[in-house]
Amino acid sequence: MRGWFLPLAVAFGFIFLYAPIVSLVVFSFNESRLVTVWGGFSTRWYGELLRDRQILGSAWISLQVAFASATLATVIGTLGAFVLTRFSSFTGRLLLTGMITAPLVMPEVITGLSLLLLFVSMELTLGWPAGRGLTTIIIAHTTFCAAFVAVIAQSRLRSMDESLEEAARDLGAGPVRVFFDVTLPVIAPALVAGWLLAFTLSLDDLVIASFVSGPGASTLPMVIFSKVRLGVSPDINALATIIIGFVLVAVLIAGWLMRRALRKGG
Amino acid sequence: MSQPAIAADTKPWRREGATPFISVRGVTKQFGDFTAVADVDLEIYKSELFCLLGESGCGKSTLLRMLAGFEQATSGTITIDGEDMARVPPDRRPTNMMFQSYALFPHMTVEKNVAYGLLREGLKKSVAYERAAEMLRMVKLEKLARRRPDQLSGGQRQRVALARALVKRPKLLLLDEPLGALDKKLREETQFELIKIQETLGVTFIVVTHDQDEAMTLATRIGVMKDGKIEQIGEPREIYETPNSRFVADFIGSVNLFEGKVDAVAPDMMRIETYELGPVLLPPQAGLTLGQQVWGAVRPERFAISRSKPENTPNTWQGVVEEMGYIGHMSQYRIRLSNGVLIRASQSNRLRDEDPISWDEKVWISVQPSAFRVLTR
Numbered sequence: 001m002r003g004w005f006l007p008l009a010v011a012f013g014f015i016f017l018y019a020p021i022v023s024l025v026v027f028s029f030n031e032s033r034l035v036t037v038w039g040g041f042s043t044r045w046y047g048e049l050l051r052d053r054q055i056l057g058s059a060w061i062s063l064q065v066a067f068a069s070a071t072l073a074t075v076i077g078t079l080g081a082f083v084l085t086r087f088s089s090f091t092g093r094l095l096l097t098g099m100i101t102a103p104l105v106m107p108e109v110i111t112g113l114s115l116l117l118l119f120v121s122m123e124l125t126l127g128w129p130a131g132r133g134l135t136t137i138i139i140a141h142t143t144f145c146a147a148f149v150a151v152i153a154q155s156r157l158r159s160m161d162e163s164l165e166e167a168a169r170d171l172g173a174g175p176v177r178v179f180f181d182v183t184l185p186v187i188a189p190a191l192v193a194g195w196l197l198a199f200t201l202s203l204d205d206l207v208i209a210s211f212v213s214g215p216g217a218s219t220l221p222m223v224i225f226s227k228v229r230l231g232v233s234p235d236i237n238a239l240a241t242i243i244i245g246f247v248l249v250a251v252l253i254a255g256w257l258m259r260r261a262l263r264k265g266g
Numbered sequence: 267m268s269q270p271a272i273a274a275d276t277k278p279w280r281r282e283g284a285t286p287f288i289s290v291r292g293v294t295k296q297f298g299d300f301t302a303v304a305d306v307d308l309e310i311y312k313s314e315l316f317c318l319l320g321e322s323g324c325g326k327s328t329l330l331r332m333l334a335g336f337e338q339a340t341s342g343t344i345t346i347d348g349e350d351m352a353r354v355p356p357d358r359r360p361t362n363m364m365f366q367s368y369a370l371f372p373h374m375t376v377e378k379n380v381a382y383g384l385l386r387e388g389l390k391k392s393v394a395y396e397r398a399a400e401m402l403r404m405v406k407l408e409k410l411a412r413r414r415p416d417q418l419s420g421g422q423r424q425r426v427a428l429a430r431a432l433v434k435r436p437k438l439l440l441l442d443e444p445l446g447a448l449d450k451k452l453r454e455e456t457q458f459e460l461i462k463i464q465e466t467l468g469v470t471f472i473v474v475t476h477d478q479d480e481a482m483t484l485a486t487r488i489g490v491m492k493d494g495k496i497e498q499i500g501e502p503r504e505i506y507e508t509p510n511s512r513f514v515a516d517f518i519g520s521v522n523l524f525e526g527k528v529d530a531v532a533p534d535m536m537r538i539e540t541y542e543l544g545p546v547l548l549p550p551q552a553g554l555t556l557g558q559q560v561w562g563a564v565r566p567e568r569f570a571i572s573r574s575k576p577e578n579t580p581n582t583w584q585g586v587v588e589e590m591g592y593i594g595h596m597s598q599y600r601i602r603l604s605n606g607v608l609i610r611a612s613q614s615n616r617l618r619d620e621d622p623i624s625w626d627e628k629v630w631i632s633v634q635p636s637a638f639r640v641l642t643r
Contacts, residue, residue: 166336167369169356171383171434181382185373 028237045238062220069141070198077149085157103144112211132214140212145198156190278311287312293342302328304494315471317481320491360437368427370415377411383434401429441473515563524562542607547580548638561641568637569611579632
């Protein structure tokens with residue numbers, strides 16, 4: 001029983017996970033305009049993609065948004081996690097504990113809508129942010145990505161030997177010094193992982209971005225989604241293949257960094 | 267750096283009016299409803315190697331952490347070298363601590379770990395690394411200066427932790443179970459090395475340990491703790507020979523306890539009527555009244571075991587060897603007296619070709635009157 005069951009289960013697992021992706025990659029090299037009919041090998045859709053200003057522009061916007069919001073989310077999430085793990089009692093601790101993870105469970109539609117309402121009323125009362133666009137998307141993504149970073153950073157901070165921080169304190173470092181000299185380097189691998197996760201989440205998000213974006217600031221998922229509604233065109237396959245390639249490389253690098261950090265005994 | 271203490275001053279706690287270097291007065295620490303340290307008074311003198319001994323959860327680590335500044339006392343005062351420590355944060359205290367987990371910074375090399383404290387003092391890089399190297403030479407690790415902590419063995423890590431804690435020349439070094447993570451052989455070697463380093467530098471050490479052998483070997487004085495209180499403070503010999511309670515007698519080494527009442531008091535002799543042994547004769551002890559409930563404590567090695575009835579000893583009983591354990595340098599016995607009482611006795615095996623007393627033999631046990639310690643609690 002065990003002889004054939006295990007390999008079969010593994011095979012099914014792989015097919016289930018990767019068959020759609022493989023077919024997408026294969027069809028990105030399809031000569032034919034019809035997405036489901038093989039018409040011979042070609043790279044023409046890649047060429048077409050590079051001439052598509054709309055897609056390139058939105059890809060650039062998406063990367064900017066992802067980079068900025070992942071970075072901001074890492075800073076905010078780490079600070080939140082640090083406060084929650086290292087300060088035992090302060091006013092509003094319970095509220096912060098609950099709120100920092102709220103975006104994880106909140107339906108995206110609600111997050112998007114509430115942020116949209118916030119931005120509109122802020123514009124009316126404060127005059128900032130003027131209209132919706134890049135800034136509002138970055139703020140919105142930072143909000144929900146920070147929650148993910150906070151969860152990762154919190155678990156790392158909890159598992160970290162606190163006597164390391166006490167030792168630095170004991171040797172004459174003030175609290176801020178201790179954070180930058182000891183805490184930050186020790187939890188750095190987790191923060192890199194958190195940043196990468198935030199980056200991917202931001203790159204991936206369609207719903208929240210649709211709510212808070214304005215004219216002239218469409219992210220890549222928004223453009224793809226609007227194109228697909230008019231029928232799937234093969235250049236989307238090509239785009240998807242490139243994204244898969246990027247993600248694969250990023251994941252491999254992240255995994256390698258984490259493994260090395262673990263070996264170093266972080 | 268102070269000179270090693272001169273002979274006359276090696277036991278300042280025995281001298282009336284000596285000024286303590288560290289004094290802990292009425293210190294209490296509460297965590298919510300739980301009292302970890304309860305109204306502790308402690309005076310420690312310069313260049314002492316003081317051991318806080320107790321089971322886990324007795325408050326010894328909390329007391330140490332209050333000295334280091336990681337915990338604030340709920341009430342009471344701690345002064346080090348005449349300076350009140352109440353408002354001094356850990357990074358400003360003249361103390362350094364060696365952690366149980368060693369707490370070496372994993373992302374720094376050995377020499378960076380050791381130099382870290384000196385750099386925080388604002389020393390120039392070259393000076394700091396020079397002094398770190400000097401300290402590493404002292405703990406015989408100069409060859410491993412460029413390694414990271416995870417490339418070291420447990421014993422090497424322990425030395426790095428010690429070097430890092432000593433390099434700032436603290437007035438007081440706090441050591442939390444310094445040898446706890448080492449195996450038995452290495453622990454014994456390291457004990458003596460620790461004493462040597464302490465004597466060379468003249469730094470005052472406070473060591474927290476649950477290991478009584480370690481405390482007995484290392485300490486100039488021991489403070490035995492229980493439930494947040496200090497039960498007894500004394501030199502190792504005092505703690506062992508004149509414990510002040512059944513707890514201390516039982517905690518340090520093993521002991522036979524016999525409950526009884528003071529039966530008769532004469533100028534040169536006292537008699538206790540015990541439940542287990544009947545009347546026992548021993549030297550008089552001050553502060554006891556007729557009819558008072560007391561416990562007689564005898565260490566196992568103070569019993570003499572023989573096949574024939576010993577002469578000239580008042581406290582003699584007959585029994586049968588029920589258990590016998592040969593350890594090598596000594597043998598342990600459990601002897602059942604005719605009234606059913608079990609006595610723990612031991613004998614050192616001084617002769618190689620001795621015919622050892624063994625299981626089921628009928629024996630006589632006797633004990634000198636002076637071997638008894640009378641306890642009132």
